[in-house]
Each structure stands twice: as structure tokens, then as C-alpha cells.
């Protein structure tokens with residue numbers, strides 16, 4: 001079923017969905033923009049309810065998400081975007097650690113945003129949720145102080161990554177920072193085997209820039225400066241890197 005949206009962005013706070021999107025949302029089958037490839041959280045729609053369980057057990061989730069938030073050095077009053085927020089674990093954590101910041105999560109999958117909304121209600125976290133595409137952000141230029149994103153870029157084709165990073169550059173203010181956690185360069189035999197297994201699940205084209213260590217050059221290409229891989233976690237799967245970059 002297609003639900004055509006009115007102009008603007010579809011914004012949901014924890015109590016209500018305010019629908020005002022410029023795109024068409026499909027609520028069945030392969031969600032979202034019919035002309036774009038969309039990779040869901042665990043690839044298959046039916047697995048979405050298991051997402052939190054799988055990630056909690058397969059990755060050092062609490063550790064690397066806390067690290068990412070610490071790295072972002074969020075201050076009171078700042079506006080922070082959680083790009084591809086999924087079930088909003090990172091958004092909720094940011095709100096818990098920085099109650100005086102405005103936290104906005106965006107995701108392109110209405111089903112996972114439903115889970116995010118439940119989590120926000122359950123934890124009484126005052127976060128805003130937006131349904132939208134990473135590469136077509138419904139926000140004004142320079143409207144964020146920080147953008148954080150975890151495990152999202154490897155869902156995007158190279159062209160979608162490029163468009164997304166240009167959008168992130170646009171919505172960040174000068175002096176704002178981008179903080180990314182995602183699969184990083186596969187540097188050892190063990191990591192290359194893990195990367196290969198991950199590619200069997202999530203696909204080759206969208207993940208290869210991660211595993212070949214090309215994310216930093218894509219950040220720089222979008223205009224970001226001070227691009228740095230801060231650290232890499234060895235997970236059960238393969239290497240998960242934390243990056244940062246600034247819009248000067």
C-alpha cells in the first residue's frame with residue numbers, strides 16, 4: 001500500500017506522528033522510495049523485531065555506542081541528529097546522557113520507527129523521530145550541531161553514501177561534527193573472513209567501501225575536514241570503526 005504524504009517531513013514525537021513528508025512511503029514489501037534500493041536493519045522485514053536482540057548479542061553495542069556519544073562531546077542546547085536511528089537505542093542513550101540537548105532520530109523504515117517510538121515511550125525519552133531518507137534530509141541548512149550515525153552507511157550504495165554525506169554536510173552548521181560508527185577497513189585475515197560473511201548477508205556493493213577503508217575519502221570528498229578514524233573495535237563479525245569529521 002502506498003501512502004502519499006503532504007509536503008515537508010514526516011515527524012513523529014513520542015506521542016504522535018505528524019505526517020508532512022515530501023516522499024511516498026510504502027508500508028508493505030520493500031519499504032520506501034520505489035526507485036531506490038533500500039536495505040532494512042536486518043535485511044528482511046520479518047527480522048526487524050529481533051534487531052535489538054541480535055545487535056546486543058553480536059556486537060559490543062553498549063560499549064561502542066557510549067564511546068560514540070562520548071566522542072561527540074554533546075553540549076546543553078545542541079541539536080543532534082541520529083541518522084538511521086533504527087530502534088533509537090543511540091538516540092535514547094544520548095538523551096539519557098545529555099537531557100538538555102535536542103535529539104532527533106531519522107530512519108527510512110516506518111516499521112522500525114514504530115519500535116523506536118515504543119522504546120522512547122518506555123524509557124520516557126523526549127526524542128523526535130523523523131521518517132525520511134538519509135540522502136534527502138528534510139532539515140534546513142546548518143540546523144544541527146552534531147550528526148551521529150551507527151551501522152547505517154554500509155546499507156547505502158556508493159552513490160547513496162555520497163548523496164547522504166553531502167546532505168549531512170549541508171545540515172551541519174559550520175564548526176559542527178560528524179561521528180560515525182560502522183564497519184571499517186578489514187585489515188587482517190580474520191577481519192576479511194568476517195567481512196566476507198557480512199557481505200553474504202548485507203550485500204557486496206553497499207559494504208565494499210567500508211571494508212576497503214574508503215569511508216574517510218568519501219567524508220573528505222563531501223567537504224568534511226579533520227577526518228579521522230578514532231578507533232576500531234574487533235567484534236565477533238569483523239572490525240567496527242569509529243570516525244569523526246568536521247564541517248569547518
Ligand SMILES: C[S@@+](CC[C@H](N)C(=O)[O-])C[C@H]1O[C@@H](n2cnc3c(N)ncnc32)[C@H](O)[C@@H]1O
Pocket residue numbers: 038039040041042055083084085086087088089090106107108109112132133134135149150151152155156
Ligand atoms: C543496521 S540498522 C542501524 C540502526 C541503529 N542506528 C543502530 O545502530 O542500532 C540500519 C538502519 O538504517 C536504516 N536505513 C537504511 N537505509 C536508509 C536510508 N536510505 N535512509 C534512512 N534510513 C536508512 C534502516 O532502516 C535501519 O534502521
